[in-house]
Each structure stands twice: as structure tokens, then as C-alpha cells.
Amino acid sequence: MKALQSEGVDTIFGYPGGAVLDIYDELAKTDIRHILVRHEQGAVHAADGYARASGRVGVCLVTSGPGATNTVTGIASAYMDSVPIVVLTGQVNSNLIGNDAFQEVDIVGITRPCTKHNYLVQSLKDLPRIIKEAFHIASSGRPGPVLIDLPKDIMQATGSYRAAKGVELKSYHPTYEPNMKQLPKVVDLIKASKKPAVFAGGGVILSKASKELTEFVKKIRAPITTSLMGLGAFPASDPLWLGMIGMHGTYRANMTSAECDLLVAIGVRFDDRVTGKIDTFAPNARIVHIDIDPTSIRKNIRVSIPIVGDCKITLQKLNALLGKEKLGSLRKGRKPWLDQIEKWKATRPLAYTQKETIKPQFVVEKLYELTHGEAIITTEVGQNQMWAAQYYHFDRPNAFITSGGLGVMGFGLPAAIGAQIAHPDKIVADIAGDGSIQMNIQEMATAVQYKLPIKIVILNNSYLGMVRQWQELFYDRCYSCTEMDHAPDFVKLAEAYGAVGLRASKVEEVIPVLKNGLSIQRPVIMDFVVEREEGVYPMVPAGASITEMLLV
Amino acid sequence: MVNENNEIKKHILSILVDNQPGVLSRIAGLFSGRGFNIESLCVAETADPLVSRVTLVTMGSDFIVEQIKKQLNKLINVIKVIDFSDADFVQREMVMVKVRAKPEHRAEILRTADIFRSKVVDVGARCYILELTGDEGKVDAFLNLLKPMGIKEIARTGAIALARDNK
Numbered sequence: 010m011k012a013l014q015s016e017g018v019d020t021i022f023g024y025p026g027g028a029v030l031d032i033y034d035e036l037a038k039t040d041i042r043h044i045l046v047r048h049e050q051g052a053v054h055a056a057d058g059y060a061r062a063s064g065r066v067g068v069c070l071v072t073s074g075p076g077a078t079n080t081v082t083g084i085a086s087a088y089m090d091s092v093p094i095v096v097l098t099g100q101v102n103s104n105l106i107g108n109d110a111f112q113e114v115d116i117v118g119i120t121r122p123c124t125k126h127n128y129l130v131q132s133l134k135d136l137p138r139i140i141k142e143a144f145h146i147a148s149s150g151r152p153g154p155v156l157i158d159l160p161k162d163i164m165q166a167t168g169s170y171r172a173a174k175g176v177e178l179k180s181y182h183p184t185y186e187p188n189m190k191q192l193p194k195v196v197d198l199i200k201a202s203k204k205p206a207v208f209a210g211g212g213v214i215l216s217k218a219s220k221e222l223t224e225f226v227k228k229i230r231a232p233i234t235t236s237l238m239g240l241g242a243f244p245a246s247d248p249l250w251l252g253m254i255g256m257h258g259t260y261r262a263n264m265t266s267a268e269c270d271l272l273v274a275i276g277v278r279f280d281d282r283v284t285g286k287i288d289t290f291a292p293n294a295r296i297v298h299i300d301i302d303p304t305s306i307r308k309n310i311r312v313s314i315p316i317v318g319d320c321k322i323t324l325q326k327l328n329a330l331l332g333k334e335k336l337g338s339l340r341k342g343r344k345p346w347l348d349q350i351e352k353w354k355a356t357r358p359l360a361y362t363q364k365e366t367i368k369p370q371f372v373v374e375k376l377y378e379l380t381h382g383e384a385i386i387t388t389e390v391g392q393n394q395m396w397a398a399q400y401y402h403f404d405r406p407n408a409f410i411t412s413g414g415l416g417v418m419g420f421g422l423p424a425a426i427g428a429q430i431a432h433p434d435k436i437v438a439d440i441a442g443d444g445s446i447q448m449n450i451q452e453m454a455t456a457v458q459y460k461l462p463i464k465i466v467i468l469n470n471s472y473l474g475m476v477r478q479w480q481e482l483f484y485d486r487c488y489s490c491t492e493m494d495h496a497p498d499f500v501k502l503a504e505a506y507g508a509v510g511l512r513a514s515k516v517e518e519v520i521p522v523l524k525n526g527l528s529i530q531r532p533v534i535m536d537f538v539v540e541r542e543e544g545v546y547p548m549v550p551a552g553a554s555i556t557e558m559l560l561v
Numbered sequence: 562m563v564n565e566n567n568e569i570k571k572h573i574l575s576i577l578v579d580n581q582p583g584v585l586s587r588i589a590g591l592f593s594g595r596g597f598n599i600e601s602l603c604v605a606e607t608a609d610p611l612v613s614r615v616t617l618v619t620m621g622s623d624f625i626v627e628q629i630k631k632q633l634n635k636l637i638n639v640i641k642v643i644d645f646s647d648a649d650f651v652q653r654e655m656v657m658v659k660v661r662a663k664p665e666h667r668a669e670i671l672r673t674a675d676i677f678r679s680k681v682v683d684v685g686a687r688c689y690i691l692e693l694t695g696d697e698g699k700v701d702a703f704l705n706l707l708k709p710m711g712i713k714e715i716a717r718t719g720a721i722a723l724a725r726d727n728k
């Protein structure tokens with residue numbers, strides 16, 4: 010406990026059980042705040058949401074066996090999205106390990122491929138060191154989840170606490186400083202380029218480099234897009250903003266990537282949802298790739314200039330180099346390129362037409378307007394997630410919290426709980442689907458218990474909408490098992506949990522329901538009955554080139 | 562995928578790791594999880610008891626092997642990865658082979674063993690067991706020569722290797 014407190018931990022998301030009774034007993038004697046979730050998966054997503062909203066390490070504590078296995082999805086999601094969390098799992102007595110004891114599971118083995126690192130504690134004296142290392146590993150370099158498995162007998166043992174000194178890991182030294190020989194080459198490419206573009210990702214947010222990114226983009230006056238994970242890294246209200254790239258990216262962002270002659274990629278890993286068919290991605294461009302994780306570079310895509318380094322430090326150095334150049338005429342020379350992009354924007358804007366039934370996009374747009382773009386948005390997975398990404402515009406980092414890499418339905422509600430705890434004064438809204446929300450709905454009880462005024466905005470199409478959309482487009486409209494016609498009444502459900510339930514079924518009810526819901530200082534579920542077969546567009550079919558977009 | 566030099570080559574990787582339980586499983590898991598192939602694998606302590614050396618042979622294009630090396634380096638318990646394909650190195654494997662020893666073949670088996678500086682480590686009524694160390698080519702050649710006599714069983718290690726001191 011002291012070791013945890015010395016890492017500055019003041020909040021733990023957890024769920025007790027036999028193997029962690031001793032830890033819970035100690036916990037009660039500290040002033041660490043424990044949030045009792047209703048399912049261990051919720052604890053991990055909440056820690057994830059907390060970490061992303063606050064920029065600190067999220068911590069969870071669960072029991073052995075089923076408690077531990079319930080964390081796996083959350084850990085895998087945090088791993089894919091590089092979120093710094095530390096997961097403490099109980100374990101049976103050390104002498105029973107390997108004997109199939111009651112509630113024993115090899116969680117270190119199970120989570121080996123989806124943690125940045127993990128530990129089985131074998132002696133109490135190692136514990137302070139391991140905790141120190143775990144927090145260091147989770148939060149440094151490319152961040153990620155670290156799991157510590159704690160056998161019960163070791164937790165029962167008492168010993169005097171000796172704080173660990175610094176971390177000494179002879180084999181772990183993330184590269185923060187970029188190779189300075191590479192940077193002038195980037196400057197030269199920028200000066201030579203007629204049609205440059207910038208592509209930023211979650212790495213920029215993780216390294217807190219939004220300011221440096223914005224300065225860089227303005228200096229070179231290049232249009233910028235981001236991945237889903239990068240939304241908010243650059244202000245969406247800026248004229249150089251193209252919108253998101255990829256499968257559901259904007260027309261102009263995808264066209265820009267196809268036409269540009271230089272692509273500066275920062276803190277991204279070129280996921281297949283971004284690149285589409287890899288051979289035809291950015292065919293005319295020289296690619297500069299800046300990332301702290303060497304394995305991200307040249308994993309999926311050829312690169313002209315690889316730079317391993319921290320996004321913030323690298324951008325600072327690049328900006329300093331660019332500061333010595335006279336870039337006025339270069340910026341003026343951008344006009345034809347930016348004009349071209351304006352044309353793309355004008356002909357193919359993100360659009361929908363609001364008719365009799367409520368359009369889901371309309372709900373998100375109004376939520377954006379009514380919250381002045383200042384809410385923290387979490388999402389579930391599916392169409393709701395993409396509409397959130399397309400129609401809520403983020404001017405700030407750490408405001409869009411979504412399960413990007415793993416795409417976990419049931420992420421948004423617990424993540425909203427974590428984000429609300431990190432920011433009690435902000436509006437936190439989960440943009441949800443009717444399917445996903447049922448995957449961790451039990452966390453409504455947590456929100457009510459801790460008086461967290463989160464807003465759940467259900468875009469209720471009574472379908473597993475995103476899967477239905479694929480069936481519509483690629484499986485001859487055979488809607489096999491995607492109709493959700495047996496859903497609960499979400500308004501009554503909210504009330505059953507002691508929260509507030511509101512519903513809008515007509516267009517004119519949307520704004521009043523949103524206004525009302527946003528003004529209530531309690532957890533609220535707002536159920537919006539939307540157009541059932543609305544699709545997310547543009548859409549690049551899986552495996553197609555990024556320019557082969559289906560438009561409405 | 563990156564198309565550059567796609568020629569598939571053998572690479573001997575020497576990986577220095579923390580001598581701790583679970584480390585081998587992290588390495589093996591990395592290979593299986595990412596669809597890389599392990600041709601052979603040897604693990605033993607080094608002169609420093611806190612460090613083990615894993616010598617691993619894998620096949621792949623330069624691009625795949627670059628990715629494998631980066632992924633290995635990313636493991637917290639991996640201290641250093643050396644790719645011997647870029648260096649001058651000494652490589653050895655060891656094999657024990659149980660070969661049928663018909664009376665009319667015995668002289669030839671012993672002569673072959675002699676030429677290869679192999680040792681006879683067991684003599685039975687019907688079979689001999691021979692032991693040989695050498696690089697992969699030598700071991701293969703040895704086994705080929707013994708094949709006509711009738712090989713009953715083979716136990717062969719993977720490669721181990723060290724870089725030469727060429728300073």
C-alpha cells in the first residue's frame with residue numbers, strides 16, 4: 010500500500026474476493042479512494058478512461074481466478090491503445106500455484122501477449138521494487154498495461170516497508186531523443202514538397218505533444234488528418250484540419266493521403282483500418298515516420314525517413330530547425346494544394362439529411378453544439394463510435410476516449426466513469442449503441458453509487474448497426490442475427506438503477522431531451538430512437554484502396 | 562507489407578535475457594503470436610548467472626527479421642539481440658545418432674566417425690551411438706553418410722554461436 014501511495018495512487022478501481030482480502034483490509038486503513046465496480050472488466054475500462062482523461066496511470070485491483078480472467082478484455086484493449094494502467098490481481102498461496110487450486114489461474118501466462126510486461130511476486134521484499142518498475146514501465150516509452158500477480162501468502166506476510174530506490178532495468182531504455190541526423194532531412198523534404206500532409210495519431214496525445222504538433226503544422230502550412238486515436242491532437246476547428254482518415258475517414262482526408270507527395274506521420278502505427286489496401290496507400294508520397302516504438306516503424310509500410318523518438322521532443326527539435334528557415338514563400342506556395350483540398354471538401358462534405366425520423370448524426374451534432382465541444386466523449390463500438398468521431402469535433406486532446414485498436418463493445422460506460430472521476434467538473438458523455446450498452450450496463454450502479462453525473466447517449470437503432478451495415482453492403486442484406494428486437498426499456502432500466510431515464514422518438518424532442526439530460530447532476534440515460542438503417546459514410550470496404558470510398 | 566529484399570534467409574539470433582522464469586515463454590510466445598517461425602532454439606546460462614543466452618535460428622526476409630529483432634528488443638527481459646548474419650561468428654551444433662551396426666558395416670561406421678572426429682559414446686550388440694559437434698553443414702554431411710547403414714534415432718541440438726573477436 011505504501012508502495013502504491015508513493016507512486017501517487019489515490020484512486021483504485023476494483024472488486025474484492027478471497028485472494029485479495031488482506032489487501033482490502035489494508036486498503037480500508039488508507040485514504041486511497043476505492044471505486045467498487047460491478048464487474049472486473051468495468052474496473053479495467055474505468056482505469057483506462059481515468060488514465061486517458063487524466064494523463065496519469067490507472068490502477069485496478071481484482072481477485073484471483075475469475076476476477077483475473079474478467080480483466081483480460083480490458084487489458085487487451087489498453088494494450089492495443091497504449092494506455093498506462095497497472096492491474097493488481099490476487100493469486101492463490103504460492104505453495105498452491107500449479108496445483109489447480111480453487112480460483113487459481115495462470116493470469117501471468119494468459120496476459121503475457123497483451124501486457125507490456127507482467128510480474129508474479131515471489132517474495133514480499135521484491136514488492137516495492139516491482140511496483141515501482143510496473144508504474145515506470147506502464148507510463149514510459151510507448152505506454153501500456155502492466156499486471157502484477159500477488160499470491161495471498163505473500164500479501165499476508167508482514168515486513169517493514171523499505172521504499173524502492175530508482176528503477177534500474179538494464180534492458181529497458183525507451184528512445185526519447187530522436188537521431189539528430191535525420192531531422193534536417195525532414196526539413197529538406199518539407200521544403201521540396203509541393204503537396205505535403207501531416208498524419209498524427211494517439212502517440213501525439215500520449216506524449217502530450219498537441220501544442221508542438223499545432224505549431225509544426227502552422228509553420229509548414231500543411232493539411233492535417235489524424236487516426237481515430239489521434240482525434241483532438243489538433244484542433245478540429247482549424248482550417249487546416251481535414252477530418253479523420255481511414256475506413257470511415259472524410260473524403261478529403263483520404264484523397265489528400267492519396268495525392269500528397271510528402272506524408273509526415275507522427276505517433277501512428279498504420280493500422281489496416283487507416284491504410285486500406287497497403288500497396289496503394291499514399292502511392293505518391295515520401296513518408297516520414299516518427300514514433301517512440303521502433304516496432305511500429307516499417308511494420309506495415311515503407312518509410313523514407315524513420316525517426317525513433319518521443320513525439321513531443323522530436324517535434325520541438327523539428328520546430329526549432331524550421332524556425333531557422335524562411336518559410337514565408339513556402340507557406341504562400343501552398344495555395345494550389347489547399348485550394349484542391351477545399352474543392353474536395355466542398356463536393357463531398359460529411360453530410361446527412363434530417364427527415365421525419367431522428368438521424369443519429371443529428372443527435373451527435375446537437376450534443377456537440379449544446380456542450381460547446383467541451384465534453385469528454387467516450388464511445389461504445391460500432392456505428393455510434395464512428396458517428397461520434399465524425400460529428401463531435403475535438404479541439405483538445407484527452408477528450409475523445411474510445412476503444413480503438415481492440416474495438417470493445419461495453420467500453421464506453423465504464424470508461425466514462427473513469428473519466429468523470431478524473432474530471433468531476435466536466436461533462437462526460439458516452440455515445441452508445443443499443444447493443445454495446447448492454448455489455449457493461451451493470452456499471453450504472455457504480456455511477457449511481459458514486460454520484461457520477463455521466464450522460465449515456467444511446468443511438469438506438471435496434472440493430473447491431475455496424476455489423477448490419479456490412480451485411481447490407483457485402484452480404485446481400487441478409488441481416489443474420491443483428492436485429493436487437495429484445496432490448497430492455499432503457500428509460501425504465503435507468504430508473505431501476507436509480508438514475509434518470511429520458512427518451513426522444515421525434516426530431517423535435519432531441520434538443521429538449523439533450524438539454525434536460527445535460528442539466529441534471531445525476532447519471533442519465535438518454536435513449537434516442539433513431540433511423541434504423543442509417544449507414545456510416547464514407548466507407549472504404551475492407552481491403553480496398555482508401556480512395557475507393559462508398560459515399561451516400 | 563514492405564516490399565524490398567524479400568529473399569528468405571536463415572538468421573542466427575543470439576539473445577541475452579534475464580535468467581528468470583517465464584522469459585523463454587515470452588520469446589516463444591512472441592514468435593507464435595506474430596506468425597514468425599523458430600527453426601531451432603538453445604538456452605543456457607552465460608558466464609553471468611543472472612543472464613541466459615538464447616540462440617535461435619529463424620528463417621525470413623530481411624524485413625521480417627528486422628521486425629522480429631525489434632519485437633524481441635521490446636520485451637522488457639531481453640537485454641540484447643545479436644544477429645550473427647551481420648557478423649563473423651563461430652557456430653556449432655551437436656548431434657547424437659544411434660546407427661545400426663551390422664557386422665559388415667562396423668568398420669565403415671568407425672572410419673566415418675574418425676574422419677569427422679566423432680566419438681563413439683555407446684557400443685551395443687546391434688547399434689552404436691555416435692556423438693558429433695560441428696556446424697550445420699558438417700552435421701548434415703555426417704548424417705548423410707550414415708544414412709545407408711540405417712539410422713535408428715537422432716537427437717540434435719539447435720545451433721549455438723558466438724561472434725569472433727576480430728579486433
Ligand SMILES: Cc1ncc(C[n+]2csc(CCOP(=O)(O)OP(=O)(O)O)c2C)c(N)n1
Binds near residue numbers: 390392416418442
Ligand atoms: C465485445 C464485442 N463483440 C462483438 C463485436 C463486433 N461488433 C462490432 S460493432 C457491433 C455492433 C454494435 O451494435 P450497437 O452497440 O448497437 O452499435 P451500432 O453499430 O448499432 O451503433 C458488433 C457486434 C465487438 N466489437 N465487440
Ligand SMILES: [Mg+2]
Binds near residue numbers: 442444468471
Ligand atoms: Mg445499435
